Amino acid sequence: MNSAGKIIEVKDMVKKFGQFVANDHLTFDVYRGEIFGFLGANGAGKTTAIKILCGLSLPTSGEIKVAGYDVYTGREQIKTRIGYMSQKFSLYEDLTVKENIRYYAGIYGLPRREINIKTKTLLERLNICNIANTLVREIPLGWKQKLAFSVAVFHDPELVFLDEPTGGVDPIARRQFWELIYEATGHGITVFVTTHYMDEAEYCHRVSIMSEGKISALDTPENLKKQYHANDINEVFVKIARNN
Amino acid sequence: MNNLAGFIKKEFIHILRDPRTLIILFGLPVVQILIFGFVIRNEIQDVKIAILDYSKDDVTREITNKILSSGFFVLSENLTENNDIEEIFREGKIREVVIFESQFARKLEREGKASVQVLADASDPNSASLVVNYTRGIIFDYLKKASKEAAQPLKINAEVRMMYNPGLKSAFMFVPGTMALILMLVSAMMTSISIAREKETGTMEVLLVSPLRPIHIIVGKVTPYILLSCINAVVIIALGYFVFGLPVKGSLVLLLAETVLFISLALSLGILISTMASNQQVAMFLSVFVLMLPTILLSGFIFPIENMPKILQWVTFIVPPRYFIEILRSIMLKGTGFFNIWQQTTVLIGMTLFFIILSAVKFKTRLE
Incomplete structure (x- = not known):
């Protein structure tokens, strides 16, 4: 899977807020086409890191490249190549499903004809044609989540960042959501996902586990379980937490 | 775009x-x-006033009538001396007192000018200035008409006592x-x-x-x-x-x-x-x-x-x-x-x- 090369290259990334070090010399790579799980407890520095990679925040120091561009100088080029879904799902509640899709597509500068065709395909694929003109406020959370993800990858980005995308939804909806993620990787989109549901880590190709601003472990779920003599990632996580 | x-x-x-x-x-x-x-509202209506007329001549009577018939003012009391003013203001019955000096008509006729004093309750400065402005307007209106008939230009010195407020005109x-x-x-x-x-x-x-x-x-x-x-x-x-x-x-x-x-x-x-x-x-x-x-x-x-x-x-x-x-x-x-x-x-x-x-x-x- 790494034949296509690296899509994210991070070397010695540091982010300080005054005296507090949120990211302490992070170094990792993400390869094209993989699902990269970014795990850690709340406050471990996941959100800080994802914000830097998305261009929402500047690092204090370090060399960081996203989609081949430097985060200090190539922010605008990076923006057109990535998608982002926040933990709040970030849809407009007073817009209909269709309006939300068309609006976000417009923000990414897609031509109108392409928007029309792709909107139709998306509605059919998600099997939500019947609620296309329903306000987002009125649809169930699980659907909002799927819609938010579909909107984030609507413009066919090379890479999509998912910040805690499965918060607050039931296990079945989470399962269906991961099917959507696999479908996206099938189209060649790289997925960078943060989560604190350890069972979800099993779905990832590789996971990194953060604690206290540092990356404590980074490997495939299988290798991590072997390395820590654990039955699942949750156990790995607990063992890492104890070591600290 | x-x-x-x-x-x-x-x-x-x-x-x-x-x-x-x-x-x-x-x-x-x-x-x-x-x-x-x-x-x-910037218009005033039926404002209660008192008159203190030391002159009691035709001119002061005419001006008083003009003020009271304007529809803006209602006479509450006729005062006889300065000492009454303070008390009537304190009672809060009236918002303005108009005082004509003695020998008002004679002074106006001979010297061409006379004084009228307008006292207003400025505890409500906005309405006080309005009340005073209306009074002055009426007095000057009288003066304008009277000047046409008189031999020399007439002047009434309307002395106003209160915080005057130009912004409210x-x-x-x-x-x-x-x-x-x-x-x-x-x-x-x-x-x-x-x-x-x-x-x-x-x-x-x-x-x-x-x-x-x-x-x-x-x-x-x-x-x-x-x-x-x-x-x-x-x-x-x-x-x-x-x-x-x-x-x-x-x-x-x-x-x-x-x-x-x-x-x-x-x-x-x-x-x-x-x-x-x-x-x-x-x-x-x-x-x-x-x-x-x-x-x-x-x-x-x-x-x-x-x-x-x-x-x-x-x-x-x-x-x-x-x-x-x-x-x-x-x-x-x-x-x-x-x-x-x-x-x-x-x-x-x-x-x-x-x-x-x-x-x-x-x-x-x-x-x-």
């Missing part, structure tokens, strides 16, 4: 689908202008003030709330990650409000004209241009507030305390700047609506051209630029 067009369209949808926003945008201006128009003071208030409310408060809402729902984050530049976000946010504020301004001017007979003596084009300038100022303040507020409540709170209260209290809208303590008078120099209200009054009531209001205009332009730069800097630092 396909992406910007979509953004602006979305903003309109937000506004048009939210009944509360619509009420604030279009209901409030109409209700406010009508309420202010009918509550802040205009009967139409409230429309410019209400306009400033509403434009501030619609432009600044609504924009700051709508940006704060995007922060709350997390959509702002998504926008900042998208290729849309911050300047697009700002332009997209303010465009609908510029349009709606202009509509509001026109509605207010029309209401003032048709309901209250308020003229627009100066250039309508100049008036609208100045209005657009003030709207831009208010919008840049709104953006500035939104860079400081993390949610809608904070945005609302800041708008009310930083913008609304000074607009009502310190702009000369209701309370004349001349009557304020010196320190507060200095404070009014940094209250933008102060300048806008002066501009509006000049154009609407006095019909002055740009030449007379260029100073206020310059101040407003300077403030607008200052706030735009400040909010641009703050918007940027939020990213760091």
Whole structure:
């Protein structure tokens, strides 16, 4: 899977807020086409890191490249190549499903004809044609989540960042959501996902586990379980937490 | 600019689908202008006064009759000596005493001038100055007619004792003030709330990650409000004209241009507030305390700047609506051209630029 090369290259990334070090010399790579799980407890520095990679925040120091561009100088080029879904799902509640899709597509500068065709395909694929003109406020959370993800990858980005995308939804909806993620990787989109549901880590190709601003472990779920003599990632996580 | 067009369209949808926003945008201006128009009355009616006439001649009697028959005043008491004045004021029965000096008619005839003293209860300075102005008007009106018949020019020295207040002469003071208030409310408060809402729902984050530049976000946010504020301004001017007979003596084009300038100022303040507020409540709170209260209290809208303590008078120099209200009054009531209001205009332009730069800097630092 790494034949296509690296899509994210991070070397010695540091982010300080005054005296507090949120990211302490992070170094990792993400390869094209993989699902990269970014795990850690709340406050471990996941959100800080994802914000830097998305261009929402500047690092204090370090060399960081996203989609081949430097985060200090190539922010605008990076923006057109990535998608982002926040933990709040970030849809407009007073817009209909269709309006939300068309609006976000417009923000990414897609031509109108392409928007029309792709909107139709998306509605059919998600099997939500019947609620296309329903306000987002009125649809169930699980659907909002799927819609938010579909909107984030609507413009066919090379890479999509998912910040805690499965918060607050039931296990079945989470399962269906991961099917959507696999479908996206099938189209060649790289997925960078943060989560604190350890069972979800099993779905990832590789996971990194953060604690206290540092990356404590980074490997495939299988290798991590072997390395820590654990039955699942949750156990790995607990063992890492104890070591600290 | 396909992406910007979509953004602006979305903003309109937000506004048009939210009944509360619509009420604030279009209901409030109409209700406010009508309420202010009918509550802040500048006409006086049946004001109780007392007369102290030391002369009791034909002229003083004629002037007294003229005052009492005007419909503005009702005689409460005829006083006989100075000592009564204090007491009758304290009792609160009357709001004004008119005192004619002795030998009023003789002095007027021989020397061509006589004195009348007008005392007003200035505990309510606004109405006191109105009452005094009406009285003076009636006396001078009498004088004008009498002068035509007399051999020499006549002069009555009307000595007024109270805080005199030139700002209240205009009967139409409230429309410019209400306009400033509403434009501030619609432009600044609504924009700051709508940006704060995007922060709350997390959509702002998504926008900042998208290729849309911050300047697009700002332009997209303010465009609908510029349009709606202009509509509001026109509605207010029309209401003032048709309901209250308020003229627009100066250039309508100049008036609208100045209005657009003030709207831009208010919008840049709104953006500035939104860079400081993390949610809608904070945005609302800041708008009310930083913008609304000074607009009502310190702009000369209701309370004349001349009557304020010196320190507060200095404070009014940094209250933008102060300048806008002066501009509006000049154009609407006095019909002055740009030449007379260029100073206020310059101040407003300077403030607008200052706030735009400040909010641009703050918007940027939020990213760091």
